[in-house]
Amino acid sequence: MTVPAESAISERAIVIAAQRGSDEAFAALVRLHQRRAYAVTRAIVLSHEDAEDAVQEGFLHAHRALDRFRPDQPFGAWLYRIMANAALDLVRRRKVRDADELPESIPMPFRDPAESGELRERLQAALTRLTDRQRAVIVMHDVEGFTHGEIGRTLGIPEGTARSDLHHARAALRRLLQDIRSTS
């Protein structure tokens, strides 16, 4: 996630232009960061559609708060923190709306769990058993390659907490999926 110095300078110029009200500059920032922003929100919410909604909402918040951003700071870190907050807000709203309880145990199918569709379903179900933060940490680390420090800054938690969340998330997934066996 390290940004080369040259591109950091040009990004700074784009940010300043966007702060002065340039729509083109803001569009350039969206183009530059939307993939990473999607990755952050996708790690927190449970579906692709929710991730898109959170990205959209996050960019709106960023646009409105742009004049409060100090251009000497890394723009990405600031933006991804906003994205993470937008995603967490969405998760909270969804929880209030879908007051239905999650089943106490994950269903144990009789079919061969090695079938990819089924495996995916089981993993998805297992991920819902993690806390929002644990899920976000493991996805950001294992899927998107964020470092513990980057995860901590994005989610607003200490680096050590990100590290221990990752450990607990992995342990929980192993425990929840231990009955899935494959033949080799």
Add this chain to the structure above:
Amino acid sequence: MTHDRWTNGDSELTDALRVLYAAPAEESYWNALEARILDYVARCDERSVWWTELADMIRPGLIAAAALILAASLAMARSEQLEARNAYATLIAPSPASVEPSTRAASVGDGDMAIHYLLSR
């Protein structure tokens, strides 16, 4: 041979997570998402400008309404005060019909008194 999928290390778990969370790869998807984001931001900003203008109009309107309510309350209080004062004045003013017969009662006879009373009505 059967083995535990997840105790072989975390690589299989990571692979499964990557498949599950894979972001769309098509460039057209990202172009569409960018357009959607920019459109959403523009629409929300327009709405926010509209609300700001409305709020600007509402503020003086509210002040004028408050001033009107205050003026109406003052006028009502004043008219109530006047009404009360008039009612009091009417109450304490001497009534010619009831006082005259009683003051003259001592000096005139019963017959005259009756005539005076009838004439006074």
